[in-house]
Amino acid sequence: MSKYILEMNQISKHFSGVKALSDVNFKVEKGEIHCLIGENGAGKSTLMKVLSGVHPYGTYEGDIVFEGAVQQFNKISDSVKAGIGIIYQELALFPDLSVYENIFAGNEVKRGGIIDWNQTIVQAKKMLEKVKLDVNPDTLIKDLGVGKQQLVEIAKALSKDVKLLILDEPTAALNEDDSENLLELLGELKRQGITCIMISHKLKEVISIADKATVLRDGQTICTLDAAKGEIQESIIIKNMVGREIDDIYPKREKKKAGEKILELSNWSCYDPQLGRQVIKDVNLHVKKGEIVGLAGLMGSGRTELALSIFGNAKSYKLHGDLVLNGTSTTLKHTSDAIKAGIAYVTEDRKGDGLFLIQDIKSNISAANLKGISRKGVINDNEEIKIAENYKNSLTIKASSLEQMTGNLSGGNQQKVSLGKWLFVGPKLLILDEPTRGIDVGAKFEIYTVMNKLIEAGMSIVMISSELGEVLGMSDRVYVMAQGEIKGEMKVEEANQEKIMQLATQ
Template sequence: MSEYLLEMNSISKEFTGVKALSSVNFKVRKGEIHCLIGENGAGKSTLMKVLSGVYPHGTYSGDIVFEGQVQSYANINDSVRAGIAIIYQELALFPDLTVYENIFAGNEVERRGVVDWNRTIVRAKEMLRKVKLNVNPETLIKDLGVGKQQLVEIAKALSKDVKLLILDEPTAALNENDSDNLLKLLRELKEQGITCIMISHKLKEVIEIADQVTVLRDGQTIVTLDASKDEISENVIIKSMVGREIDDIYPKRMDKQFGSRILEVRGWTAYDPNLGREVVKEVDLHVCKGEIVGIAGLMGSGRTELAQSIFGNPKAYKLQGELWVKGAKAVFRHPKDAIKAGIAYVTEDRKGDGLFLLQDIKQNISAANVHSISDRGVINNNEEVKIAGSYKQSLNIKAPSVEQLVGNLSGGNQQKVSLGKWLFVQPSLLILDEPTRGIDVGAKFEIYTIMNKLISQGLSILMISSELTEILGMSDRIYVMAEGRIKGELPIEEADQEKIMKLAT
């Protein structure tokens, strides 16, 4: 009997003439954690959609061999019945249903054709114990944090007697503590005989947990690395992913020159009437011209709430304190007021509220400043194409044209479009909220290079990030938030991960 639970042999897949996968070979041993990595657009998600039946048999060429048998899944239900479960980065849970209803949605515990809710709750408790999640199964999903929702998704998969668990960027939205807990759980599932495929851009986690690593680039298998042979290292992975060595993922700025204060908040407090509490409390903070200021902190520390309250307060918080822009006191009643004052905000959720996924690149880039290319309410299409083309070139947005739908771009290219959209308003201060979440190491390097270029042109950046290495690698000065407050300010020369975490906790 084969040592491999899964073999994908010579898999090729095309979309309207574009080859997404080209003769990919991918093998996974029974009972291992196998990481699948590559740049955005390398073909990772496409390969997993082929495996899970999202792209059914007949729409691709090559063979899927699972448990020694050639498979021809017509849809995702076929792969689920075979024991394959996939958990996407955007969790597929029903927020207004309970934990137990979500775990058994589509897989109800029935007795004589009627759902047995008592047995459902009992079985849900068993699944929750397996994933080490101590919550009441009658809790609504919307009342759980992202880390706990992720565990509910895994419990849901385990309820279906899963043999192969696929996780797509499972820690992308998690803080370090939740990420560590999830990786620990994957190791425990491995000991129970469950095989895992994990797609991740976090190389530290990949190196820590993977038994084997397969790298895809441009729709092709580049290499499979074996931890038991000591083949897995950050340098080898990066070189395989991007086709070149990146000696330092955080490009250095040689000539740091800081000017006057572009932004300052004093005693800044934001009360959220929906939550009935203050989410930002008496914050004092400033950003100087030509400076990258990092804001670190755990999820829920108030970082995004601070950014949104500064950027015209779209969440309608009740605000107290003073806001100063370029030395003048300011009051923003709407994001358009902040934009007029030279402040732009690249949201952490580019798909949810940062971009129009069903519109093209040019429409997205012009969206925040469309009046500048309009005459009496009519958009100058030629000017829109010209401007979008200039940002496509300067930001190295990889797409056939500016008429490519943004929803069809990779995460890294979507993030560049989001940057282009806000650079078109010609801001003095750019607020970047999780600027590299869910994008690969090559795209990260490009984003960091763009940030440094913008700073050299006189822009200032306020950067929120959950990745401590990113905060330390790119910031000139760091604020650490916890429970809505600034707990400390560190010049980069004095900052390290231990000091940041001590303040954040």
């Protein structure tokens, strides 16, 4: 029998014409901890979804060989039956059910079709011992901390006789103690003979725990590093992660000296009462007139949270620290206050919380500034059409008419409508959250060109982006965030992909 428990050979996967994975090879030896590393969108999650049967057999090309046999997983339960357990970043637990109910949810201990609760509790205790979690199985999930919830998830996977355990960024939401605890447990499971695949952005963890590490980039396998050969080092990993060519698709802009500070945050901290944790920690940041500030970092590093906390505290965090706008300390209590103060925020999720998809283009463009097209609360339809027409032309929104529903537009055109809506507000500071996510190259270029025009007109832009090329190509200055903190600040001339990635993966 081969030494590999899992071999994924030549895996390719398309999403409506876009290649997400191309000829990926991924081999995992029995009993090792194998880390899967890559930027956002490199294809890690897609690969794991192919493996676990979320993308069923036949929707991808290539072979999955698990324990020496070619597998054809048609649904998730097939992979579970084969002994593959996957734990996602967002935990799939029922908060109002007890620990033991959760461990055996979907896999109930039955006798004659009726659940044997006593046996369930006995078995649950065994599983909890295995993951070294010392809680009463009667405890409700919602009364446990995130770290312990994670352990319950692992116990749940173990209860299904898992041979290969996959963890998707298991420590992303954990504090340091809980993270350490979890990594220790993984070591323990390894001794028990369970193979682990871990997706992680924290390179320190990877270095401390991994036997092997495979780097993915743009849907391709770049390399597999071996700890035994001393290859798992920060510099080597980062070099392989960021090796992407930067195309010269960024329109040139004459660099001018930036003006006075229009926004300054000092010791800015945000506590999210819903998540029950600190999302932003002690951030110091400023934006000057006429510059593009890049806010780099990986997903979940707190960039969006930071933007929303500036934009009228849109998520109702508990705020600490000082926000200074144009030299005066200010409190913005509502998004409308922020808009009045000249701040606009173009969301990363235009379909979710950006656009009114069932409304037409013109109502979307006017939505944030209805005052600008109305008198005494009565809307002037003609004025609205005129203004919407202007933005349609200047942003080259391609649509049959201004009365087309935004839900029917392409991603790029939707993004332009979203941008038009905020330009109509006439902001001094424009926060763009992932402005080019999911749109084609042509539309990207057009959006960059608009950004440059705005800067020349004296606006300031904060650009949140996961694309390093975009950050380096468009910004004047770059902040790098990780775990809710600013990990570094640099002028774009001093920045490069390795530097940013190193700070972002701390």
